Amino acid sequence: MTNLSSAPRTQTPRMRPRFGWFSDRWIAVSFLTPTMLLLLFMTVFPLIWSLYLSFTEWSVARNTREAPVWVGTQNYVDLLTNERTWERFVVTGQFVVPAVVIELVLGFAVAMLLNRKFAGRGALMTGLLIPMMLSPVVVALFWRFMMQGDGVLNYYIEAVLGVPPVQWLTGRSVALWSLVLVDVWMWTPFMMLISLAGLSAVPKYLYEAAAVYRASAWFRFRHITLPMVTPLLLIAIIFRMMDAYKLFDQAFVLFGLGGGPGRSAQTAALYIYQVAFDQFNTGEGSALGYIMLVVIIALANIFIRVLNQAKTGQ
């Protein structure tokens, strides 16, 4: 019987890899650390610091050498009992709801029209997506230019429609709708894009089955298209609603910090900016920021709940 243990062994020389110390763990740590540090200093720290400041009375401009004075929930109580705070949220809502609804309806309608093959579809799509790709400030600047009293919009309104010019930026009842118009122009393509993704994901055989079963166009839309696309539309609404609620740049460029005539277009974001960086009430501004965050989280949660219900059909 051969004794295996006594069989001569060939010694393989141990190769020491040049980058042996460069383990998977080391790579993971080295890649993640800069991002984590950035996130910590740029997001997590300000978030926690501003939460602390919201319970203090302090101004970043006035009393930088003094420590913030702890006032407990006083800032929140003051803000929530102040009629002006509620007015700003109502104004924001008055902007968000029509803007998002119009964007949804228009975007979905355009997506329905584009959801077929035809010559030049790609070029048309690219053209329609341009507003979404522009900087909000640039968009607001050229709309401000067009909406001026003697701007191109009023020129056409007078020349073509023969009606008196509209005070787009100075009319108390019109200002907010001007903001809605700009937002709709810019963000309808986003709704269109999401709707188109949803429409093209509906399997063709569902429509074929409906055609065999004599379903009318409206019946197909009502019972196939709409329910199949709804979950994606709800996601688009959540995105747009959260974004619109935070709207600052377009409103700032069109109306300035004051929010137009009689503050009629002063959104919550403009108001926060005014309190925090114009009046330099840093503590109160931080509290206002957190109130807005809670409102957005609450609204997003309601939509997510509706979305889940739409998905599970309960």
Next chain:
Amino acid sequence: MAEVRFLNVVKRFSTKSGDVLAVDQVNLEVADGEFLVLLGPSGCGKTTTLRMVAGLETATSGDIFIGSRRVNDLAPGERDIAFVFQFYALYPHLSVRDNIAFPLRAQRISREEVDKRVQDVAQRLKIEHILKRRPNRLPSGEQQRVALGRAMVRQPQVFLMDEPLTNLDASLRADMRVELKHLQHELGTTMLYVTHDQTEAMSMSHRIAVMNLGVLQQVGTPLEIYNHPQTLFVALFIGSPPMNMMTCTLSEGRHLQAKVGNLRLTLSSTHRLLSQEREQNVAFGVRSEDVHIQSADRASDVMGTVLVREPLGDETIYQVDVGGESALLVKALPREVFQPGERVGLTIDPERIHLFEAATGKSLLAAAEKAG
């Protein structure tokens, strides 16, 4: 209920690289109440043919009739048909009840009538317990029943089914085959059924229409198709294992003989009609069950060596090298055991052979029978 007729039906698809002929001059009659299976490999045009009956594709030329109506120009909804799709096409956001009720609601039938018919169908298909559930949470067997229920609820003139059992596992497929056959028998509705699975076609249908490359190859009862294939394609496509096929030379001595490798086979009286084919190369086919394997010491048509033995339980398949271009497949009873490498004798029933013209693939026997 109604018969379905195809008269010179052609379908061409336009693609960037030119026209593709999907269905070529199909002439076919499906009798009232008949269960006809369109059988063929992928891309043979069977689904396109079915979709033309449904109105989901438009025939390039030719006529399609359902009953006495020419339906070419009718919308799918006006043809009074029901279609069961390969992937069922159930609406994921609707309950099973609403899915089945969909065709009735689309026609604005009263709620009471809808409820009654849905209940009837559910009872017949034994799916009453899942009526409130969503179809995408059901196993594929139950999804299949829901799709059937939706097709049945309208009581159409013709059922069209596009590979409805493809997504089921093997045992469920076998169960559903029996159930579908029973259902069709009970309803008595004309049924046009597309499949690439010959077992489904053989076991369920009254007749089979075999298609290849858009051309209808043969129409007949399952046994006609199996026993008397009219083309080389049908002979090779039907049967498992496929028919043994070799080139052979016919020669005339005292009797007409087929020479296949080492095999010399004297043909039966029927085959003597083939005078014009003598001395020509033809394709020779014989099914594995028509070749008998026995020990080498017994009188045989040809000797060979066992290459592979495949015991399948109820039968054993041998691959036997007879010195020709390819080995012969032979079916044997499980009690006859031969080992790989063993010399064996093979006998072939001359009444059960098939001869095909090499150039056209057409059966010479069928041609001879016609001529006789």
